[in-house]
Amino acid sequence: MPIRAESCADCPVRDSAICAALDAQELAELAAIGQTRDFKKGDTIFALREDHYVCATIVSGAAKVASIDANGIERIVALLHPAGFLGQLFATTTQHEVTAIADSRLCLFPKGGFERVMERHPALTRSILERTYAELDRSRALTDLIGRRDVKARLAGLLLALARAASPSPCGNAAEFDLPLSREEMASLIGTTIETVSRRLTSMEQDGIIARKGARGLIIRDTPSLMRLAA
Known part of the structure; x- marks a missing residue:
């Protein structure tokens, strides 16, 4: 899973991810704490109940978010695609398992640093709230299928x-x-x-x-x- 720093100007989801709400100066502040990492299909991005240190934006690929019951049965609760946001801010451990379902590239941010950027820039907080509500609607739609x-x-x-x-x-x-x-x-x-x-x-x-x-x-x-x- 190579890690690298890349220019936001070249990011394919620059205009659709949560960072689209930031101006150039604010974006530079967020970019300073971000790194990209590649995941192969089937790689675990976040394991269930692990210490929660990072959050991420999907740059390319896709991921599934799943709960695991006491018998080890997986239940998919959300599917995320490019520009999707991963991570539970202000949580200390992960509540779901997140797995790459295609070769994927993620832009990772240390959670503490990301939360501090949020505190300084309300536009980023609003963008995250809007995306969270949208993802919740999509998750409910998946549940409705059953x-x-x-x-x-x-x-x-x-x-x-x-x-x-x-x-x-x-x-x-x-x-x-x-x-x-x-x-x-x-x-x-x-x-x-x-x-x-x-x-x-x-x-x-x-x-x-x-x-x-x-x-x-x-x-x-x-x-x-x-x-x-x-x-």
């Missing part, structure tokens, strides 16, 4: 959620993207089996709603039909 009776509706809802997360625009869906979750993870998230996920994806493809491209690529060909399935 309450739907029809598996196809759950899967369609998940695909729409992934398309929204993969879109560079906060108001739209990506028409083509790589699935960040394995079939097993998708099945676990919506409460079904791997075989059922595969059958439902095949059915949607035969109906012309989606198309698969390689091992992970997904193209949404008919968004209105996918939305009707998810309703």
